Amino acid sequence: xxxxxxxxxxxxxxxxxxxxxxxxxxxxxxxxxxxxxxxxxxxxxxxxxxxxxxxxxxxxxxxxxxxxxxxxxxxxxxxxxxxxxxxxxxxxxxxxxxxxxxxxxxxxxxxxxxxxxxxxxxxxxxxxxxxxxxxxxxxxxxxxxxxxxxxxxxxxxxxxxxxxxxxxxxxxxxxxxxxxxxxxxxxxxxxxxxxxxxxxxxxxxxxxxxxxxxxxxxxxxxxxxxxxxxxxxxxxxxxxxxxxxxxxxxxxxxxxxxxxxxxxxxxxxxxxxxxxxxxxxxxxxxxxxxxxxxxxxxxxxxxxxxxxxxxxxxxxxxxxxxxxxxxxxxxxxxxxxxxxxxxxxxxxxxxxxxxxxxxxxxxxxxxxxxxxxxxxxxxxxxxxxxxxxxxxxxxxxxxxxxxxxxxxxxxxxxxxxxxxxxxxxxxxxxxxxxxxxxxxxxxxxxxxxxxxxxxxxxxxxxxxxxxxxxxxxxxxxxxxxxxxxxxxxxxxxxxxxxxxxxxxxxxxxxxxxxxxxxxxxxxxxxxxxxxxxxxxxxxxxxxxxxxxxxxxxxxxxxxxxxxxxxxxxxxxxxxxxxxxxxxxxxxxxxxxxxxxxxxxxxxxxxxxxxxxxxxxxxxxxxxxxxxxxxxxxxxxxxx
Numbered sequence: 350x351x352x353x354x355x356x357x358x359x360x361x362x363x364x365x366x367x368x369x370x371x372x373x374x375x376x377x378x379x380x381x382x383x384x385x386x387x388x389x390x391x392x393x394x395x396x397x398x399x400x401x402x403x404x405x406x407x408x409x410x411x412x413x414x415x416x417x418x419x420x421x422x423x424x425x426x427x428x429x430x431x432x433x434x435x436x437x438x439x440x441x442x443x444x445x446x447x448x449x450x451x452x453x454x455x456x457x458x459x460x461x462x463x464x465x466x467x468x469x470x471x472x473x474x475x476x477x478x479x480x481x482x483x484x485x486x487x488x489x490x491x492x493x494x495x496x497x498x499x500x501x502x503x504x505x506x507x508x509x510x511x512x513x514x515x516x517x518x519x520x521x522x523x524x525x526x527x528x529x530x531x532x533x534x535x536x537x538x539x540x541x542x543x544x545x546x547x548x549x550x551x552x553x554x555x556x557x558x559x560x561x562x563x564x565x566x567x568x569x570x571x572x573x574x575x576x577x578x579x580x581x582x583x584x585x586x587x588x589x590x591x592x593x594x595x596x597x598x599x600x601x602x603x604x605x606x607x608x609x610x611x612x613x614x615x616x617x618x619x620x621x622x623x624x625x626x627x628x629x630x631x632x633x634x635x636x637x638x639x640x641x642x643x644x645x646x647x648x649x650x651x652x653x654x655x656x657x658x659x660x661x662x663x664x665x666x667x668x669x670x671x672x673x674x675x676x677x678x679x680x681x682x683x684x685x686x687x688x689x690x691x692x693x694x695x696x697x698x699x700x701x702x703x704x705x706x707x708x709x710x711x712x713x714x715x716x717x718x719x720x721x722x723x724x725x726x727x728x729x730x731x732x733x734x735x736x737x738x739x740x741x742x743x744x745x746x747x748x749x750x751x752x753x754x755x756x757x758x759x760x761x762x763x764x765x766x767x768x769x770x771x772x773x774x775x776x777x778x779x780x781x782x783x784x785x786x787x788x789x790x791x792x793x794x795x796x797x798x799x800x801x802x803x804x805x806x807x808x809x810x811x812x813x814x815x816x817x818x819x820x821x822x823x824x825x826x827x828x829x830x831x832x833x834x835x836x837x838x839x840x841x842x843x844x845x846x847x848x849x850x851x852x853x854x855x856x857x858x859x860x861x862x863x864x865x866x867x868x869x870x871x872x873x874x875x876x877x878x879x880x881x882x883x884x885x886x887x888x889x890x891x892x893x894x895x896x897x898x899x900x901x902x903x904x905x906x907x908x909x910x911x912x913x914x915x916x917x918x919x920x921x922x923x924x925x926x927x928x929x930x931x932x933x934x935x936x937x938x939x940x941x942x943x944x945x946x947x948x949x950x951x952x953x954x955x956x957x958x959x960x961x962x963x964x965x966x967x968x969x970x971x972x973x974x975x976x977x978x979x980x981x982x983x984x985x986x987x988x
Contacts, residue, residue: 357416357492358501360485361409364420365401367477372397372431372543375474379435381442381829382539383845383925388523389539396516396542400427402509404544409502413494417485425478431543432474439466442828443645444534444546446664447554465766465785516541534664535913550664564964572894572957572966580891581880581904589887590862593687593753595816596882597807598655600759601796602648603826606637606853607839608793613779618790621801622820625857626868632859634866636900638919639856642874643824644912648759649702651823651875656680656711658879658895660912660958667962672707673981675968677893679879681712681979683755686888690714690751694743695759696722696734699986709981716986717746730770736762736799737773744806760799763792765826783834786827815861817885821875822854846934849917849924860885872919873900874909892972896958910951923948 373394376382384390404427408419430445437445520527520540527540528549537546609626611618626635643650643661649668650661656678661667667674683689692715699705699718708716719733721742728738739760747756762769767788776794778787800820807813827835832843841847856873859866876897880890884899898906909917915924921937921944922929928937928944937944960966968978 356488357409357497360417360488360492361405361420361505363484364424364481365398365405367481368401368405368424368427369397371428371474371477372400375431375435376538376543380438380535380538382535384539386523388519392516392519392523392540395512396540396545399509399512399516400542400544402505402512406502406505406509409497409505410499412496414489414492416497417489417492421478421482421485424481427544428474428478430547432471434543435471435474436466439468439828439830442830444538444543446534446550446645513541513545553664560960560963561965564966564969566966566969568960568964569894569966569969572961573970575953575957576894576896577891579896579898579906581898581902581906583884583890583899584901584903587860587863587901588884591817591860591885592887594861594886595753595812596683596689596755597747597812597816597818598755598757599800599803599818599820600648600651600757601820601822601855602760602763603765603824604763604793604796604822604854605826605851606639606822606855607851608790609635609855611790613776613790616776618776618793619797621797621804622855622857625820629865629867632864632866633857634860634863634869636856636869636871636873637853638870638872638917639821639854640852640872640874640909640911640917641822641824641854642876642909642911646702647824650912651821652702652757654875655821655878658876658893658897659961660876660896660910660955662959662962663912663955666702668707669703671962671965672703672710674710674962674965675978676707676710677967677970677972677976678711678979679882680714680755682883682888682893683886684712684714685975685977687753687886690754691756692717692746692750692754693757693759694739694746695719696724696729696736696739696761697732705986706981708986709984710979712979713984715746715750717743718986720987721746730762731766731768732764733761735773736760736796737802740799740803740806744803744810747812748810758803760796762799763789763796763826767792767826769795779834779838781834781837783831786831786834786838789826817858817860817882819856819858819878821856821878824854825852827851845925845927846922846929849911849915849922852911869900870919871900871905872907872909872917873905876910877905894961894967894970894972896954908947908951910954912955914948914952914955916947916951918947 376393382393384393405420405423408416408423411419434444437443524536524540527536534546537549608619610623617623625631625633641651642654644663646653646661646666646668649666653659653661653667657676662670680691684691691713693708693713694717697719699716705716722734723738723742724734728735743758750756766785769788769791773795774791775798776791778791781787804813829848832848836843877900878897880895880897881900883890890899898904907919916922918931920931922931928940929935930937
């Protein structure tokens, strides 16, 4: 036994065993993969083995002690990738994809957020590597200097391939067409493992990159037929009511709807937003069943959806990977149809999320980024400029815009890890012991106060009454990794269904000429905003490729697809493959034909939207005879 352990084969066996055990432990400790039966648990335990044999087996082709160096190098690289996924998952509840790795321009702004995601127990993930290096140093003198017979490493690789085939076969029993019909990365990792997911993702990325080359105008036919068939006729009481009015769009960073009316220690967290919801004299309509529909792109996905009525991509951010696509975005439509000036205001630098490039494709005239603001240290925290100075310093720029204008204000302070200076905190933190969740309420209050200040400034400037003003949450702020803290704060267990329900984000809109407002219970999502705005301005949404429908239409399609293929409706919902009665919260054991048809419809909609982005299909589409394709060379941002 001792002779075996001090041999090259022995070291290989030890490192494979360490890899296998460590990966499985991390699966159990760090990831919520939704294991539901014994077969899934077995596959979770089993799948690291085939990855270990294939990846580490390559090192056995090296001669003598170089094999040990190769083994340690490969092991370290694989561990670094796994740990990167651990950190990424702690906030995003998702896994890193190749498109997200291309978003390197964002990394410089992520320092504080990443630091907050690193835990002290992560040091334990280094122990095995230290021990393996020591083991190699102590035993390498006993190794043969010769290369192993070629058949041995080939046998190892073949064994890994056979085990993967068995793994995939068992996975297909539990999840048929696993690699063809899933938009959920959790499934791939659960059934095939994190490392095989990386290979799958690489193949998907390669396939998506070649779709544009192979695309033609014929690929638009099914997309156009689908969107035209889904189109909802406008409500005549609303169509054109806001024509020629300014539009002020306020992006509430990481703001979830549960914050509205929430009291922390008896104190309202967002008293000003609450007043917009409940005071009819404010004339805001609040959609309390409005959901975000973002994926890995988070904020960038929300921007894409809210200006194009297209879904974000299943991997990465279209802002980065499809930044040079042709778009027929809301800003360009407004400019061409009604002479609007378009501007975005944001207290971060213009290259973040590739905004300075993709905004040109959207037809955005002005981009007031961080270079336009006072970025002194006392005014900056986390990702950029604090919200109060941001709104205050934006007012002169806003007032200078030729009217009518479409202005998009992007807030920042209420962003993970929810940092706030003591002098800015006017409500105490929660006391769950989960730091980012506890601070979440403090930055939400700060955002609320910032909005009240901004509304007062708008009224003083004369812009308030003559503008459509709407507020929306871009994506969740508290991920499923904080369910313990959230359960404590909400007073109920955060089940998978409850987690899906918590994906509600606010959508509030004030329309000049429409009084009273109130609470609208229609099930809706971010996809529905563009056609709604177009109809309010008297612009026919039917002409454009859009997957949402008018919120005020009697024909509004009130099902809300999520990027992973799940969906919510007023009567029933699908969450992580399970159907629920939306009202009673009970599991529906035998889905009806209607439910399965809606499931197929959701999958078709996601696939068609992906075709538009991957194939850059809008370059082949002319919405009407007055449309002029946006030329990005006509736009330049910066002072």
